[in-house]
Amino acid sequence: MSNVFNIGIDVGGTFTDLVAIDEAGRTVFAKSPSTPQDQSIGVMAGLDELAGRLGLPRADMLAATRRIVHGTTVATNALLERKGARVALLTTQGHRDVLEMREGLKGNRYDLRTPPPEPLIPRERRFDVRERLRANGEVLTALDEDALARAVADVRASGARSVAICFLHAYRNPAHEIALTERLARDLPDVYVSRSSGVLPQIKEYERVSTTAVNAYVGPALRLYLTSLDERLTAAGFGGSLFIVLSHGGMAPVDEAVRLAAGTVLSGPAGGISGCRRCAQMLGIPDLVPFDMGGTSTDISLIEADRAALSADGVLAGERIALRSLDIASIAAGGGSIARVDAGGAFHVGPQSAGAMPGPACYGNGGEAATVTDANVVLGYLDADAFMGGKRPLDRAAAEAAVDRLAEHLGLERIEAAAGIARLINLKMADGIRLMTLKRGVDPRRFTMLSFGGAAGLHAAEVARELDMSRIIVPVTASVLSAWGMLTSDLRYEIGATHFTAGRRITADEVRRLYGELERQAMERMRAWFDGEIVIERSAEMRYGEQIFEIDVPLDGVDLSGAKLVEEIEDRFHRRHEELYTYASRDQEVVFVNARVSAIGRVAQAAATSVAPAASHTAAKPVSTRRAWFGEWRDVPVYALAALKPADSLDGPAIVEAETTTVVIHAGDRLSVNALGWLDIALRSG
Numbered sequence: 001m002s003n004v005f006n007i008g009i010d011v012g013g014t015f016t017d018l019v020a021i022d023e024a025g026r027t028v029f030a031k032s033p034s035t036p037q038d039q040s041i042g043v044m045a046g047l048d049e050l051a052g053r054l055g056l057p058r059a060d061m062l063a064a065t066r067r068i069v070h071g072t073t074v075a076t077n078a079l080l081e082r083k084g085a086r087v088a089l090l091t092t093q094g095h096r097d098v099l100e101m102r103e104g105l106k107g108n109r110y111d112l113r114t115p116p117p118e119p120l121i122p123r124e125r126r127f128d129v130r131e132r133l134r135a136n137g138e139v140l141t142a143l144d145e146d147a148l149a150r151a152v153a154d155v156r157a158s159g160a161r162s163v164a165i166c167f168l169h170a171y172r173n174p175a176h177e178i179a180l181t182e183r184l185a186r187d188l189p190d191v192y193v194s195r196s197s198g199v200l201p202q203i204k205e206y207e208r209v210s211t212t213a214v215n216a217y218v219g220p221a222l223r224l225y226l227t228s229l230d231e232r233l234t235a236a237g238f239g240g241s242l243f244i245v246l247s248h249g250g251m252a253p254v255d256e257a258v259r260l261a262a263g264t265v266l267s268g269p270a271g272g273i274s275g276c277r278r279c280a281q282m283l284g285i286p287d288l289v290p291f292d293m294g295g296t297s298t299d300i301s302l303i304e305a306d307r308a309a310l311s312a313d314g315v316l317a318g319e320r321i322a323l324r325s326l327d328i329a330s331i332a333a334g335g336g337s338i339a340r341v342d343a344g345g346a347f348h349v350g351p352q353s354a355g356a357m358p359g360p361a362c363y364g365n366g367g368e369a370a371t372v373t374d375a376n377v378v379l380g381y382l383d384a385d386a387f388m389g390g391k392r393p394l395d396r397a398a399a400e401a402a403v404d405r406l407a408e409h410l411g412l413e414r415i416e417a418a419a420g421i422a423r424l425i426n427l428k429m430a431d432g433i434r435l436m437t438l439k440r441g442v443d444p445r446r447f448t449m450l451s452f453g454g455a456a457g458l459h460a461a462e463v464a465r466e467l468d469m470s471r472i473i474v475p476v477t478a479s480v481l482s483a484w485g486m487l488t489s490d491l492r493y494e495i496g497a498t499h500f501t502a503g504r505r506i507t508a509d510e511v512r513r514l515y516g517e518l519e520r521q522a523m524e525r526m527r528a529w530f531d532g533e534i535v536i537e538r539s540a541e542m543r544y545g546e547q548i549f550e551i552d553v554p555l556d557g558v559d560l561s562g563a564k565l566v567e568e569i570e571d572r573f574h575r576r577h578e579e580l581y582t583y584a585s586r587d588q589e590v591v592f593v594n595a596r597v598s599a600i601g602r603v604a605q606a607a608a609t610s611v612a613p614a615a616s617h618t619a620a621k622p623v624s625t626r627r628a629w630f631g632e633w634r635d636v637p638v639y640a641l642a643a644l645k646p647a648d649s650l651d652g653p654a655i656v657e658a659e660t661t662t663v664v665i666h667a668g669d670r671l672s673v674n675a676l677g678w679l680d681i682a683l684r685s686g
Contacts, residue, residue, distance in 0.1 A: 003064045007050070008486035009043055010071040010268050013355055014295025014336060015454065016042040017480040018050045020061075021487055028053050029480040031388065031454075031660050036355070039074060040229045044236070059237035068238065069486040071245045071268035074225045075218035075261050079317045084217035085192065088160035089121045090151050090180065091209070092168040093128040098209045102320075117318050120213050121164070127154040129167070129180070137172030148183045155188060163188075164216035166196040166209045171498050174201070192220045199260065200322055202594050203498040207322035211262055214319050219261035226254050243491070245271045247325030248310060250492020250600065253529055262323055265316050268482055269299040269328045273308050275485020276450050279475060280306050282676065288473075289433060289447045291463065292482065293456035295373075296334045296353045300432045301327060302442065310552065312541070324494060324552075324596070331432040335373040335455040336360055339421045341409040349424040361402035362394040370406045374399035375421035376458050378414060380628030381655065381664050383638075389659035415629055426459055430466035437467075441582065444469055452481035457656075457663030465683055474679035476641065479660035491601030493525045498594050506592040508565040514595045515560060522599035530601035537598040542573045545589035551576060552596075620648040620673070626655060630667060641679075648673040 008019045011034055019029040030053055032046035051058040078084040089099065100119045108114055129151050132141035155163055163184060170177045174197030181195050194216040196208045230242055244257035247266035257264055269292065276290040286306045292299040302309060309327040314320070332351030336359060339349045349372065354360050358367035360374050362384065376382045377399040384394035400414065407417035437444040448471045451460035460472050477484045499506065499514050519536055526534050538558070541550035553576045558568055569592070574584040622637030630636070630653045639650060641658035649672045652665035656679065665671050668684030 005054075005061065005065045006067045006069070006487050007047075007065055008069050008071075008271070008480075008483040009046065010271055010480070010483040010486065011039045011042065011073055012268065012294050012482075013073070013297065013334070013353070014359065016046045017483040018046045019477065019480050019483040019487065020050055020054060020065075021484075027477065027484070029477060029483070029660075031480070036077070036357070038228075039072065039225060040232055043070075043229060044232055047236070062233065062236050062238040065238060066240045067243065068233070068240065069243045069245060069251055069271075069489060070229075071271040071482060071486055072222070072225065072264060073268055075222050075264045075267070076316070078218045078221045079214065079265060079319060082317075083221075084120075085162035085220040086158075086160050087121050087125065087162045087164055087213065087216045088155045088158045089126040089164045089166070089209070089213060089216075090129050090155070091126065091166050092132055093130050095168060095205070096126040096128050097123070098166075098205055099126065099213060101206075102210075103206055120210075120217055120319060125158045125160060127151065127158075131167060131176050133167065133169040133173055133176065135169055135172070137169060139173075139175075143176040143179055148180060151180060152183060152187045155184065155191065160191065162192040162194070162216045162220050164194050164196075164209075164212045166205075166212045168205065170195070170197040171201040171203060171208070174198075192216065192223065194219060194261075199262065201498070202322075202496055203500055204322070207320055210320040211322045214265075214321055215260065215262040218265070219258065222261045222264060223258045226258060230254060243489075245274075245486050245489055246492070247314070247323065248492060248494060248598075249274045249277075249308065249326050249489060250494075250598075251486070251489045252491065252493065256493070256529075260323070262321050263325075265321060266314075266325050266328055266330075269301075269330065270326050271486035271489065272299060272452065272482035273301050273303070273326045273328065273485070274489045275452075275477075275481045276301070276303055277306065277308055278485065278488040279450055279473070279481075283473065283674075283678075285448050285473070287447045288450045289437065289444060289469070290450050290452070291429070291433070291456055291460060292453040293429065293451075293459060294334050294453045295336045295359075295455065296332075296355060298331050298333045298429050298432060298453070298456075300329045300331070300429075300436050302436050302440075302447075304442070312552065327436075329432050329435050331428065333372075333425050333428050333432070335371065335376075337372050337425060338369045339371065339375070339406055339417075339424075340369070341406065347410060347420065347424065349421055349428065360399070362396065362399035363392075364395040364398060368402060368405075370399075370402040370417070370421065372421055372425050372455070374402050375418040376662075378403050378418040379422065380626055380633075381458050382662055383626065383657065386657065419629060422459070422462075426462045426466065429459065429463045433463070433467055440580075448473055450475075451663075452478040454479045454661050457661050459664075461664060461666050461669055461681065461683060468685075470683050470685070472679075472681040472683065474663055474681065476658075476677050478663075479658070490603050491526065491530050493522055493529075493599045494596065495522050495525075495599075496594050496596040500593055501591070505590075506566060511565055511569065511592075511595075512560050515597060518595060518597040519599075522597045526599040526601050533602040535600045535602060537600060539596045539598075540569060540573075540592060541594035541596070542569075543591050543593060544577075544585060545591055550593050551580060620644055620650045622650075622654070628653070628655065644673045644677065644679075646673050646675045646677060 010017045030049040035042035051061040130147045131143035177195040196212040243251040246263045288303040311327040336354040337350035358365040360371040384396040538555040543550045578584040652669040654665040656663040
């Protein structure tokens, strides 16, 4: 490989994945166990492993690295585990309970016994501030010196290490929030401050309060981690740029990621979707269902016509995060998902996970519960001696003992219990895909599944068959696709503004002024990061007059100077509404609510190549055979992924193995190797 690298790093629940790509596009990847207590330990250990695979000392590799792109779960874990900062919330007088009232809705509105959700910030740390703006941004009650001093005193007395500021109508006029932020920075310089006008400057009070509170809750942990990682990398010899993947799929410098910490809660999965979009371009397949199964969870999304959908309706751990993010469904189904029998005798797999420590029973770290990985060992799909290239052999006896304990509870034989675990997890993941497709009016049968993540290849065929899908693609980088995908991400900065014109139609001049100012601000911010090509994308959030929710409408290709500008934007809204809900009410009033602009810094990448199927195929040669369960015990051929060549083909049942992933080919299915060396699996019908 050449001596200039870009490195992608994805920290998962079980493994940390690393990918190095040189200027010629050649790729080397590595895995290292994740270290939840301090993710940077696993990252640095993974860099050691990666350097060894490159045949370089770590210091030499890092000195030759231009860019590191990192997906992190620090913010995600802080929110999921409720281990974020001690936060104080400062709000306009009379509005301190918005966070607790939420939107007045319950998860199950008919269950009168459902307890109210516990707010992220308790009432004793939510403080009124005497100030008030009118809905148009004019000052009704000034924020004076006494109010500023009282707010600082309240924060100091609360012992908070982080502050969320959310004043009424601050999206119209941020002056009061800025004044309080500056005062806190002066008097309490060690406190992390998050203001709504900097995080989510748009209409809808609860969304602003909740998103700003989440930002303040996870921000200090992310700042501590990224500061520590940056220092470790610098001390190890890294002199390039460190970027963090955000939930919308773009990347940003560390300072921006720390400022907008709530925008990193889907950091890792977003890298995977960026990689899937790149795969779609390379394969010439515009419609894909990305299926990412790792050790702890499975992430499912949709790429339609080469585009991944963005949504501002995000909820994580019950908390509303109204920043735009890639539309990803994450379900608690992974290799570490625990199989159990409940008090009523029902058989479940997940949502509990064995995680990285102790992990599945077969890891030999003290875990005793049967997991999906243990079932795959018992079924013969995983070679216990060859796991992680033989560097981390699995304990087959421990896996069998764990499955035996479950089988005893169920009154089944060992193999029946193992097959049941696989069957249940497959059904659970198929339901996740139904949420992203059938329940949105999309027919999954016309899509190709893109299988990636360390565990996906073991289950992809049976999951796809549940949905009558007929084709699966498995890239050679499947086990590290999220890390690889991070290196295909562009720099991205998003900015939005509310322009709500109740009772009247927005004018063309207002649209031009609005987008002109947003584009100026977005370009200014992007130029501070990047001196290459910058592309602007526009969108709008709109609704019909009597609706209480908006939909996101892409405005790509709309000519802002056009004579029929407003009519064209409204027509885009009608068409988008019809795509989503099967109807459009063209005689109803259309309300323009929010304008959004994205500045995208195009990072140089190798040209995409469309890969045509091979005209003819040659029979692949197995390297061994193994006894595995395919409805009965069978001796099936085992193929080495690294030894398969373009135009090779094979029929199932069979197993394809690589150091970091295994792909199971079932009877009647046919695997072909495309020109990229990727696996293209045609599934039997029925």
